[in-house]
Amino acid sequence: MVDIFVALNYIEKRQVNFAIFQFEGVARSWWNVVSAKWKREQIPWTWVNFEREFNVKLLSPIIQGKREDNFIKLKQGLLSMAEYEERFTKIFKFAPELVITERKRIRRFIQGLNVEIQESLATAQIITFTDTLDKAQRVENTKSQYKDFHARKRGNLSDNSKQSERSTQPLRMEKGAEEVKILEKPGETPSSEAPPKGNQCRRGQQKGKSQTGQSVTPHVTCGYCGKINHTETEYWRK
Incomplete structure (x- = not known):
């Protein structure tokens, strides 16, 4: 009107x-x-x-008092800076004596902000309400970027930790009815090159016996030089 x-x-x-x-x-x-x-x-x-x-x-005194209380109790909480400023501007007219001057208006606006933003504005030089709103929005944006950065960092660390756990899992062996099956990692299929039947599970470092009772030497390849008939730990250069 x-x-x-x-x-x-x-x-x-x-x-x-x-x-x-x-x-x-x-x-x-x-x-x-x-x-x-x-x-x-x-x-x-x-x-x-x-x-x-x-x-x-x-507009009875009871209604007027309630509206004043709503303005006094107004807090930012989960509101964004733009949403808080809009609500503040909409209802401060119900308590004009609290915002009668620019300085009182600024002080009341800051009192309703979240504590971490208040702390950042404590040392800032503020003259007008526009300055207050501008600096508060800058602080909010900075803190939001800081939280996003650390959230991504925690996510990357979690992924790296899971990969490290998978790569350092020990070898697991399963013994079947007639042979020893070596699984490279849990969940994988057995290796296509299974040790000879009846051999002990020491990957060629112990000799087994054939069905006739004669000793047999398993086929072993050195992991250092690539030659056969000795292991990496037995190689004299290693």
């Missing part, structure tokens, strides 16, 4: 007429009583008097 009056340059009496023209039902009945009182007591037909009557009727 007030914005319309300013834009159209309405005089005070026309402002009242424009407002009461839109009353219906109970509101119209209420205004008939008020207008009769004004005529009887010769109260000036001004917007200030109309607004006072209107607030007494529809």
